[in-house]
Structure formats: C-alpha cells, structure tokens
Amino acid sequence: MDPVTLGVVALMGAVATIGGAAEDLESDIGSQSNPNSQVQLAPQMGHLHRMINKATSGEPVAYGVWCGVAGAIAYILISMFGIIPGFPVIAIAIGAAVAACVHAIYTVTSHMGRIVGQSQFEQPLFMDVLTQSLGPIVGHGFITSFCIVGISYLMTIPLGMSAQPLHVFPLPLLAMLWGIALGAIGSSTGDVHYGAESEYQKFEFGGGTPVAIQGDIVTKAPLGAKNSMDVVNFCAKFGGPLTGFCFGLVVFFSFWNTVVFGLYGGIIVGIIIVILLIIMNDRLEVFARNTYGPYDEGALEESGDVEEVAAAEEPAEEAEEAAEEE
Numbered sequence: 001m002d003p004v005t006l007g008v009v010a011l012m013g014a015v016a017t018i019g020g021a022a023e024d025l026e027s028d029i030g031s032q033s034n035p036n037s038q039v040q041l042a043p044q045m046g047h048l049h050r051m052i053n054k055a056t057s058g059e060p061v062a063y064g065v066w067c068g069v070a071g072a073i074a075y076i077l078i079s080m081f082g083i084i085p086g087f088p089v090i091a092i093a094i095g096a097a098v099a100a101c102v103h104a105i106y107t108v109t110s111h112m113g114r115i116v117g118q119s120q121f122e123q124p125l126f127m128d129v130l131t132q133s134l135g136p137i138v139g140h141g142f143i144t145s146f147c148i149v150g151i152s153y154l155m156t157i158p159l160g161m162s163a164q165p166l167h168v169f170p171l172p173l174l175a176m177l178w179g180i181a182l183g184a185i186g187s188s189t190g191d192v193h194y195g196a197e198s199e200y201q202k203f204e205f206g207g208g209t210p211v212a213i214q215g216d217i218v219t220k221a222p223l224g225a226k227n228s229m230d231v232v233n234f235c236a237k238f239g240g241p242l243t244g245f246c247f248g249l250v251v252f253f254s255f256w257n258t259v260v261f262g263l264y265g266g267i268i269v270g271i272i273i274v275i276l277l278i279i280m281n282d283r284l285e286v287f288a289r290n291t292y293g294p295y296d297e298g299a300l301e302e303s304g305d306v307e308e309v310a311a312a313e314e315p316a317e318e319a320e321e322a323a324e325e326e
Contacts, residue, residue, distance in 0.1 A: 002159075002259060004159060005159045005166075005259050006256070006259050006260065008154055008159055009166075009252060009255045009256055009259055010252065011154070012151045012154055012155075012251050012252065012255070013248045013249070013251050013252030014248065015147045015150055015151055016147065016151055016182075016244075016247050016248040016250070016251035016252070017244040017245060017247065017248030018143065018147055018244060019143065019144045019146075019147025019148055019151075019182065019244070019247065020144075020182060020185065020186070020243045020244035020245070020246065020247030020248060021240040021241050021243060021244030022140045022141075022143040022144045022147070022240075022244075023059070023063060023140070023144040023182050023183070023186045023243065023247075024186045024189075024235065024239055024240045024243035024244070025140050025232050025235055025236055025240040026136075026137055026140035026141050026144065027059050027186055027187075028228075028231050028232050028235040028239065028240070029052060029133055029136050029137050029140070029228045029229075029231065029232045030052045030053075030054045030055070030107060030111075030133070030137050030228070031051055031052055031053050031054065031055055031228070031231075032054055032055040032057075032058075032059060032062065033055065033058065033059050033186065033187050038199055038214060038215055038217055039051050039053045039055075039199075039217065040053060040055060040114065040118075040215075041214050041215025042215050042216075042217050042219070043118045043121035043122070043123035044118075044121055044215055045215035045216050045217075046121075047215065047216065047217055047219050048122065048123050048124065048219070049123075049217070049219045049225075049226070050126055050129050050219075050225045050226065050227045050228075051129070051226070051227055051228050051231065052107070052111050052129065052130065052133045052137070052228045053110075053111055053114045053115065054106070054107050054110040054111045054114070054137075055110075055114075058183065058187060059182075059183035059184070059186045059187045060179075060180045060181075060183035060184045060187065061180070061183070062106075062183060063144065063148075063179035063180065063182055063183035063186075064176050064177075064179045064180040064183065065102075065176075065179070066099045066100075066102065066103055066141060066144070066145050066179060067099070067144075067145050067148040067149060067152075067175040067176055067178060067179030067182075068172060068175055068176035068179060069095070069098060069099045069102055069145075070092070070095035070096045070098065070099035070145040070146070070148070070149045070175060071095060071148075071149045071152055071171050071172040071173075071174065071175025071176065072095070072172040072175075073091075073094060073095035073098045073099070074088075074091045074092045074094065074095035074096075074149050074153070074171065074175075075095075075170065075171040075172050077090075077091035077094060077095070078091045078153075078171070088153060089150075092146060092149045092150055092153060093146060095145070095149055096142050096143075096145040096146040096149060097142065099141070099142070099145040100138045100139075100141050100142040100145065101138075103137070103138055103141040103142075104134060104137070104138045107134060107137050107138070108130065108134070111130060112125060112130070129227060129228070132227075132229070133227075133228045133229070136228075136229075136232065144182070145179075148175055148178045148179055148182060149171070149175050151178060151251060152171050152174035152175040152178055153171055154166070155167040155169075155174055156169075156170070156171050156174065166255055178251075181247075181250070182247055185243060185246055185247050185250065186243050189239075189242060189243045189246045198218075198230075198231055198234045198235070199217040199218055199231075200213065200216075200217065200218065201218050202218060253270075253273065257269040257270050257273070
C-alpha cells in the first residue's frame, strides 16, 4: 500500500464531496432536473411562478460541458506555463471561471427563452428573479467545475512511490467524464429529496409525481411568492449534502481498493463491495415496506385532492372513449 497515493485518493474524495453538493444545489436553484423541471409545466396548469427555469438539458450533459470547458482551458494553460510553481491551481481556477461565464450565458438565454416561449400562458418574465439567482448559480457552478478539474488533474500527475498517474486519459477528457458522472448522480440522488417535499407540499408524501399532478406545483412560500432561493435553502439541508456524500464515495472507492489491495485484489474487493451494497439496499427496502406498508393508492383521495386529480384525468378518459367509439 502506498500511503502517499492513498492520501491523495482521500483528498479527491473530500473535494468530490464539496463539488457534488455544489452541483446539486446549483441545479436546484435553476430547476434543471427532474422533478425540478416541473416548473416548465406550471404556467400551463395556471400556476405562474417566480423560479428560474433553465432546464434545456439534463444535468449530465450540462456538467459534461462546464467541466469539459474548464478542463480544456486549464490543460492549455498548464501546458504553456506549468513549470511555474503552484500555477496548476491558478490554471484550474481560470478554467473554472471561464466555464462559469459560459454557464451564466447559458442560464440567461435558456431561462429567458423558456419564459418567452410560455408567454401564451401569461407567464411574465421577472428580471429581478433572474438577477438575484444568477450569482448563486454561477458561484455554485464555479465550485463544482473547480473541484472536478482538480480531481482530474490529480489523476493525471505521477503519484507515490510508483510515480504513475491514476489514469492515462488527458485532463479535458477526464473532466468531461467526471462532469457527466456527477450530473447523473445529482439527477438520481439529489432529486429524490427535492420534488415531492418542496414543490408538491400539498400532496401526500410518498406518492411520487403522478401524471395528473405534473406542473401543479406550490408557488407560495411562508412569506410571499416561492422563488429559487427558497428551493436551494430547503435542499441545502439534505439533498445537496447527500449528493456530495454519494459522489465523494464514488470517487474514493473508484481508486481506494486498487491502491490498498493492488490491481487484482482491488477487483475482488470491488465485487465484494457491490454485493454488500445490493444486500444492504434489499434489506433497507424490505424494512421500509414492512414498517410503512405499500403505497396506498387511496391516500390521494383521503388528502382531499381527489377532485383536482379527477378533473385532470377526465379529458384523457373522454378522449380514449371517443377513440374507441370511432
């Protein structure tokens, strides 16, 4: 076991945790994922809102672009001035800053384009919403890009007694791949602790987001209209940290087993870890089902929202009946 390499791997896991949390919170501010992107459907349901709506692509694609741009800029600068002591850190910061600028342009154009496209539903374009949310979006995006490119750079330099890098891919490609991976984790992990709890507070917890209530979001906050800052404040308590923790573990366990147990031993340990995770997930699901029971389809009726759902389902049922008669 190489203690220097193991220490670097632990550092990568810690940096990944910070970057993962920032990524999820940025997407929550900008409503850039599912079920975050339900704000797209709100005006069509008659719910005008004061939330940023920039979900023109999923998080994996978007963060593959941001981190790829940051990694490419940093790679060029390091290739030109890398002999200067400490310059790689500056190069990574410059690359993340350029990616943040691109991120800002994307946010403004996509949000304004979506809102203008919904003008037929009388959804207004609130410029104060855009200006107050742009800083946190760009700031969180900068942190994420900086962390991802930093992890990728540590993977490309010689480490430890073996003087071998952790990976043979170049910096820009690694940054893009890790950005895609982080975006996927943000979509799969962070969203579970966002949609039903924040945007669908008036519906029974645990029921998911049925088609009949899509876009029927809550637009009122405890004080005034609900906005993107309310969303990120809510998500910072659990969804963001959990996403960061998940991504940090993914990065750490991607290299820890081979550093400690060697190549072939690491493969065996990795397989054992996967099997243990499958067993733990199964035990957790069985425990949850036995404790809370299966999802009650009648819960929505008991909550008093059955009339709204039924009204939303009637047009679809009438269309099906008409099609059968024809």
